[in-house]
Amino acid sequence: MKLILSIFPLLFITFSLQAQFICSNPSKMALDAKIKELNKLPVEGITNNEKLSLIGNTFLGQPYLEKTLEVGEKEQLVINFIGFDCTTYVESVLALTILYSDTSLESLRTINHYASILERIRYRDGVIDGYTSRLHYFTEWVRDNAKKGIIKDVTVEIGGTEYTKEINFMSTHLSSYKQLDNDKGAVEKIKCVEEEINKKKLSQIYINDIESIDSKIKSGDIISLVTKIKGLDVTHVGIAVREADGKIHLMHDSQSKGKVVITDKPLYEWLKNSKINTGITVARIN
Structure with a gap:
């Protein structure tokens, strides 16, 4: 079952109630802690650029970790909040910025909703269809996310x-x-x-x-x-x-x-x- 939620004028998010993703318990705990941390920040009344910068700043000191998306034989949505490479850091901050796009919808700040946003950002047309559906070239990443209105x-x-x-x-x-x-x-x-x-x-x-x-x-x-x-x-x-x-x-x-x-x-x-x-x-x- 899928619900189409318009959370703000930026774009429409497809939110799956049965989102399939890989997230270790330590990563889930780190994401939950991040959401609690961001709930206390002054995210109301600022631009999306300012929000993205503010959220990005909360990750200062987080460790670098490469190849976090290369998990298993089958391409799946990987959520890793223990460490990031340069691209997964930017994707995570962008996804959180969208998650906080409407400060009145605090009930939607869940790992499932975050996963649906991250999938939309990371994959061509927002859909996982094997390894080649991931936006590997950053040029295509920009073009595809521009096409989505993000x-x-x-x-x-x-x-x-x-x-x-x-x-x-x-x-x-x-x-x-x-x-x-x-x-x-x-x-x-x-x-x-x-x-x-x-x-x-x-x-x-x-x-x-x-x-x-x-x-x-x-x-x-x-x-x-x-x-x-x-x-x-x-x-x-x-x-x-x-x-x-x-x-x-x-x-x-x-x-x-x-x-x-x-x-x-x-x-x-x-x-x-x-x-x-x-x-x-x-x-x-x-």
Whole structure:
């Protein structure tokens, strides 16, 4: 049985009363504790960007943990609140922001409702249909969630530039993806995904231009780091936050730091000597 709930003008959420997901007892306890913590925060009367930034900040210090979604042979919705990688951190914060979109609906702040939102964010068209239905490329993640009405890509709008690059990293590095190795059907599906991505130009704000458009980035914007790596679109994602120096910094789950942190330098300065990144993309919650 499914109920269609319009929880606020942002989007319609499909909420399954029998949502299927994997969540360990420690993760469930951590999620329950997070909801209780957020219930005490001043989330009323602020913008969705401000809410996303506020919620993201509550994760500072949470440990970095990679490959948390690679559980079992069958693709299932994984909820892990013990540790995050950069993408699952952003997805979790976005899902919680939507969960708190209407502060009058406190009764809906349950793990089942959270799971339904997370599934909608993480999977193409909001539906799990095997490993290839997960939005692996962040470019497609942004486009798909924009199509759902959850976010908007504002990269070009605030000063970015379109460019062309062939995206094919997954299909050309099969040994890095155990779910694709020796599965010709899955490989063909990923190739179709890559073909769809390549039908449209990509966009980025080049590193040298970030400082000049800093004022156009908002706290709570979702930032991805565009890469030089052949066949790949981005290597890292995080959340923009404007710090006491008046400049945008990046709040992200850092592999090198081993936890969620905020960069000690403004984003443009932090990136200026990068050897693998060329710029950023900016997406904004609706």
